[in-house]
Every structure is written in structure tokens, then in C-alpha cells.
Amino acid sequence: MQNKPRIGITLDFVDPAQQEQGAWFNVEPWYALRYRYASAVEAAGGVPLSLSFHPNLVGDYVAALDGLLITGGGFDVDPALYGAKDIHSSVLIKPSRTAFEVALCKAFLAAGKPILGICGGMQLLNVVFGGTLHQHLPDTFIGSSATHINHNPKTRAFLTAHNVNFISGTKLAALCSTASCEVNSVHHQAVELLGSDLQASAHADDTLIEAFESTKHPFVIGIQWHPEFLLSEVDINIFKSFIESSRS
Secondary structure (H helix, E strand, O other), X not given: OOOOOEEEEEOEEEOXXXXXXXXXXXXXXXXXXXXXXXXXXHHOOOEEEEEOOOHHHHHHHHHHOOEEEEOOOOOEXXXXXXXXXXXXXXXXXXXXXXXXXXXXXXXXXXXOOOEEEEXXXXXXXXXXXXXXXXXXXXXXXXXXXXXXXXXXXXXXXXXXXXXXXXXXXXXXXXXXXXXXXXXXXOOOOEEOOOOOOEEXXXXXXXXXXXXXXXXOOOOEXXXXXXXXXOOOHHHHHHHHHHHHHHHO
């Protein structure tokens, strides 16, 4: 029987001092991971393994793992990393997490191993490839759709929020039996300018980039919505494709 691919999943880092009601739990910071990321990896045939922040172990992680899942979280990539001179007042950064994830991404890219970035993970990937971000969509993005899309409607992620349209000829489109589908949406930032060697593979109706993929690497895909909730055939197939790519 073929061994199941081992998938590293990045963790969030919670500091009680930065949370309004965090100190009641513990005065020490802790790692956190929403269970759906691991559940989606397991359901697709992979072995989910969480990665604590140890920059000195990046090489060991790459050697031990078959694929990397970069998760989202309630924070933002430091705008200084993509050359922004002004910082929106809504931006919240976690420097230790971002530094670790940047190093991890670069090492997995160098090794040619699959990477799936979700929500904030997609945004991080775009920055690693040299792209930029909208720091706060309500203030920095004006779409072309006659219907305004609220990309952070404050609804639970197990509910769909808006439509996305897949771009013909892309890896993502090949995973879909339809040209579009409804997705959930929980983000206030998004891709502005795509990084080098990336191409958009899905847009929202207002033209916001909702997914991209590498034109150079076999499997490097960024998804702005949260497919780990497995709300559609597309979500399920994204994880199946990621796991299958990690087998090789």
C-alpha cells in the first residue's frame, strides 16, 4: 500500500496580550489551528502535521514532508515586505509567523514540492513571488461589477457569500465541472498585483483575484476563499489534487 503524503500545516500564533479577552486563558502565547484544515487533508488522503515556528528546522521540515499547506489567520502580511510606504490602520501583523512562513515557502519552492495557500496563505504566497496586496478592500479596491461584493460579510464560513468564475485553461478550471461556483468569503485583504510566474485562475464578479497558480512550479496554488470547509465539488477537488500532487 502506498504511503500517504505527509502535509505540513502552518499554525497561527496567539498572544494573550494582543487579544481583548485572551488573558483569561493563559498568560503564555499558544499555537492554534482550526480543525477543518487538518480534516480536509485527511479526507483527501493525506497525513496532516502541524508545524511550530522553528526557522532552524525549515530544512528538516522540507525533507520530512511531501507538501505544504499555508493557512489563514486574523492578521496581515507586513506591507513593508511588498514595498508599501503607507500602512492602513486596519493592518495587524505577526512578524514571527510571517518570517517563518516566508522561509518555509521559499524552501518548499526550491525543493519543487507542492504548496497550497489558503486566504492569508494565498496572500503570503503572492508576496513571496513579488506581488502586492490590497491592504483593506473597502478602501483600496473598486471592482467593475455593478453589484458590490462584500468580501468580509461577517457570516460563518460554512455559508457561501458570492460567486467566483474559473479561467479556462488553468489547473483550477480543470478541477471544476462548471465555469463558476459559490464560495465562502472571510477576508479584508486580497491580491493586488500578481507576483512573477503567477497567473490568475479565478475572479469574483467584481474582478477581484480569487485564485492563482504558478506557471513554473508543478503545484503551487493560492485560494482566497476557504475550501477546507468542503462546500462544493471544487473545494473537494482542490484538496484531492493537492494530495495527489504530493504523492510524487
